[in-house]
Structure formats: C-alpha cells, structure tokens
Amino acid sequence: MYKYFILIIFLSFLSCSEDKNPLPYLGNEVEIEGKIVKHTIKDFSFLDQDSSIINNTSLSKNIYIADFFFTSCPSICPKVTKEMLKIYDEFKDIKSVKLVSFTLDPKRDTPERLKLYSTNLDITNDTWLFLTGDKEQTYDLANQFFVVAMEDKEAPGGIAHSGTIVLVDKEGHVRSFADGTDPSSTPRLISDVKKLLKEYE
Amino acid sequence: MNKLFFVLLIIILGSCNQNKFSQGERIYIKLCSNCHMPDGSGLKNLIPSLKNSIPTYSIAEQVCIIKNGVNADSLGLAMKVMPSFDDIKPVELTNLINYLNSTWNNSFEESNLQGIILVFANCK
Numbered sequence: 001m002y003k004y005f006i007l008i009i010f011l012s013f014l015s016c017s018e019d020k021n022p023l024p025y026l027g028n029e030v031e032i033e034g035k036i037v038k039h040t041i042k043d044f045s046f047l048d049q050d051s052s053i054i055n056n057t058s059l060s061k062n063i064y065i066a067d068f069f070f071t072s073c074p075s076i077c078p079k080v081t082k083e084m085l086k087i088y089d090e091f092k093d094i095k096s097v098k099l100v101s102f103t104l105d106p107k108r109d110t111p112e113r114l115k116l117y118s119t120n121l122d123i124t125n126d127t128w129l130f131l132t133g134d135k136e137q138t139y140d141l142a143n144q145f146f147v148v149a150m151e152d153k154e155a156p157g158g159i160a161h162s163g164t165i166v167l168v169d170k171e172g173h174v175r176s177f178a179d180g181t182d183p184s185s186t187p188r189l190i191s192d193v194k195k196l197l198k199e200y201e
Numbered sequence: 202m203n204k205l206f207f208v209l210l211i212i213i214l215g216s217c218n219q220n221k222f223s224q225g226e227r228i229y230i231k232l233c234s235n236c237h238m239p240d241g242s243g244l245k246n247l248i249p250s251l252k253n254s255i256p257t258y259s260i261a262e263q264v265c266i267i268k269n270g271v272n273a274d275s276l277g278l279a280m281k282v283m284p285s286f287d288d289i290k291p292v293e294l295t296n297l298i299n300y301l302n303s304t305w306n307n308s309f310e311e312s313n314l315q316g317i318i319l320v321f322a323n324c325k
Contacts, residue, residue: 074284078236078244085245120247120278 023167023175023196027146041144041172046102046133049114054100054131056172063196064098065189066166067180068138068147070105071117075156080163080180084128085121087165090190092127096200097193099128102141104149104159106132145174167192170200225300228293232286241305247278255305260312263298265324291318 027039045055065087069077084099091097103109109117114130121128142149142161145168149161163180167189175196178189230239237243241251258266270285289297295317302309 072282075235078248079238081247082238082244116278117247121245 022199023192026174026177038173039144041141041168041174044133044137044141046131046137047111048126048129048131049111049118050126051111054129059098059100060170060172062096062098063170063193063200064100064168065193066100066102066145066168067164068102068104068142068145068149068161070103070157070159071109071113072105073157073159076163076181080165081121083165083178083180083183083186086186087190087193088123088128091193092125094127094197096197097127101128101130102138103130103132104138104142104161105157106135106138146177165189167196169196222296222300222303224293225296225298228289228297229300232289232297236283251301251305255301256307260298260302260316261320263301264294264317264320267294267297268321268324291321294321 025038029036029038031037041056043056045053048054065084067080067084069080081101084101088099091099103114109130109132111132114132118128118130139149145164145166147162147164147166149159151158152160154160165178165180165186166174167176169175176189176192178185236248237251238248243250255263266283267289268285268287271283291314295312295314298312298317302312
C-alpha cells in the first residue's frame with residue numbers, strides 16, 4: 001500500500017513537470033547577418049475562400065494550425081480534414097486561433113471552389129481559412145512547415161504529400177505538429193495549442 | 202467440469218469469428234475508409250455518412266455506384282468525384298456489399314456472388 005502511495009506521488013510529479021515544459025521551437029536555427037535566428041516561416045501571400053489577401057502580417061495576431069491538401073484529393077486528405085474539423089470545433093470561438101489549409105492544386109482550387117469546400121464542411125466563420133496562390137510558393141512553403149509535397153504522376157490525384165498538421169506561433173515559429181492520418185495524435189496537438197495560448201496570456 | 206471448460210472454449214472460439222464479413226471489412230478499409238472514414242461517418246456534407254446513405258440505396262444501386270463512381274459536381278460538392286472501382290473482383294465486391302449492408306443497413310439480406318455479377322454486368 002505504502003509502495004503504491006510513493007508511486008502515485010512520483011507519477012503525479014512527473015505529470016506536473018511535463019506540463020510545465022514549454023513547447024519547443026522546431027527546426028534548425030540559422031545564422032543571418034551574424035545573428036542566430038530560429039526557424040521562421042518566410043513571408044507569403046495567398047487568397048482565402050472569400051478572395052481576401054492573407055499574409056504573415058494578417059496572421060501575426062493569431063497562432064495558427066496549418067495543413068496542406070487539395071479538394072480533389074482521393075487519398076489521405078479527408079482523414080486529415082476530419083482531424084482539422086475536431087481542432088476547429090475546439091477553437092472556433094477563440095479569436096486568436098486560426099486554422100489554415102493550403103491547397104497544393106491552386107490551378108483547380110480557386111477561391112470559389114474553396115468556398116464551396118468550406119461550405120460543404122459547415123465552416124461558417126473566418127476561423128478556418130482555405131488558401132490558394134502561387135504553386136511554387138505553396139510547395140516551397142510546405143517544406144518550411146516540414147510537410148513533404150511534390151507532384152507525382154504515380155500518386156493518387158497526381159500529388160504526393162504528407163498529412164502533417166502543424167502548429168505555428170504568432171512569430172511564425174513551428175511549435176508542435178501531429179500526424180493528421182492518426183486520430184490518436186490530435187488530442188496532444190489540441191493540448192499544445194492550449195499551452196501555446198497560455199504563453200501569450 | 203471438463204465438459205464445461207470445453208463448452209466455454211467453443212463459445213470463446215466462436216465469438217472470435219463473430220463478424221462474418223471480415224473479408225469485406227478488409228476491402229472496405231483498403232478502398233473506402235480513407236474518404237468514408239473507418240467508422241463510416243464520412244465528412245460533413247462533403248462525403249456521405251454510410252450510416253445514413255446505405256439504407257437509401259438498393260443493392261443494385263450500390264453495386265453500380267461502386268462500379269461507376271459518382272460525379273459529385275452534379276451534387277454541388279467541392280470534392281470532384283467518388284472514383285470508379287470498375288476493376289474490383291466480383292468476390293471482393295460481394296464481400297464488400299455484404300459488409301456495408303450488415304453494418305449499416307437494418308434490413309440486411311445477404312447477397313450472393315451470382316446475383317452481384319449479374320447486377321454488375323447490367324449497370325448503365
């Protein structure tokens with residue numbers, strides 16, 4: 001009995017200390033003009049489903065959760081979108097959180113098509129943005145989010161990509177990620193979002 | 202005592218094999234679950250939930266939807282299509298149809314291979 005008591009105390013210490021650990025900054029630091037700089041998402045500019053311009057500045061008031069998809073994707077996208085929906089349901093009323101889905105097929109995924117997609121998903125506010133823009137910029141951006149994306153005729157839908165869901169802070173640093181094809185990894189990401197929100201309180 | 206043990210063993214072994222359509226389930230996981238989800242819940246209005254849609258289609262309609270796919274543009278959806286699976290083997294299709302309907306259709310009657318082959322050949 002006494003042994004169990006000690007064990008429980010020990011475990012509770014473990015779980016407390018884990019919670020106090022700040023979220024890491026992911027990615028390699030680089031040296032720019034003699035300064036060591038953390039990995040930061042580069043400047044970008046895209047159109048959302050309402051044809052509004054979305055760039056780093058417009059997102060800098062928010063932390064955001066990003067993924068890469070395309071509307072005609074027959075493979076992993078619906079699964080990842082399902083996990084994004086869970087995250088959306090959790091944070092849709094919190095102004096400082098956004099969800100951002102970048103299309104890898106900007107030619108077909110116009111703002112109009114993305115609008116239809118978001119309507120089909122019952123997305124009614126601007127918490128979840130669906131972005132389309134320059135193709136090269138999108139694929140380059142995916143790499144900065146540590147998402148693998150490339151055109152591949154052999155892949156379903158002609159585009160091979162990973163279903164990673166990425167958490168980015170207001171300064172553009174990647175702070176956490178989850179595997180969008182694995183529903184069991186979503187609760188941890190949700191708790192990381194809450195942890196990151198606390199950093200700004 | 203020994204007899205009781207034997208009976209229990211049979212019951213336990215029997216319960217392991219409860220899902221008759223586990224082959225159909227495997228085909229479902231392989232071909233359908235990425236979009237319709239492992240639990241058949243679909244994705245909001247974008248991808249139909251099978252719980253709601255399977256009972257609204259006859260077996261013949263289901264077979265032809267799987268064979269031909271669906272042009273979702275006509276339904277006002279952003280997802281372009283449900284792909285066609287016209288190269289599915291008749292045995293696989295029969296197992297799949299039985300899995301779908303035993304799982305999501307309350308008025309389930311088992312389909313046989315001959316019937317499915319006939320329907321499949323007569324899809325428009």
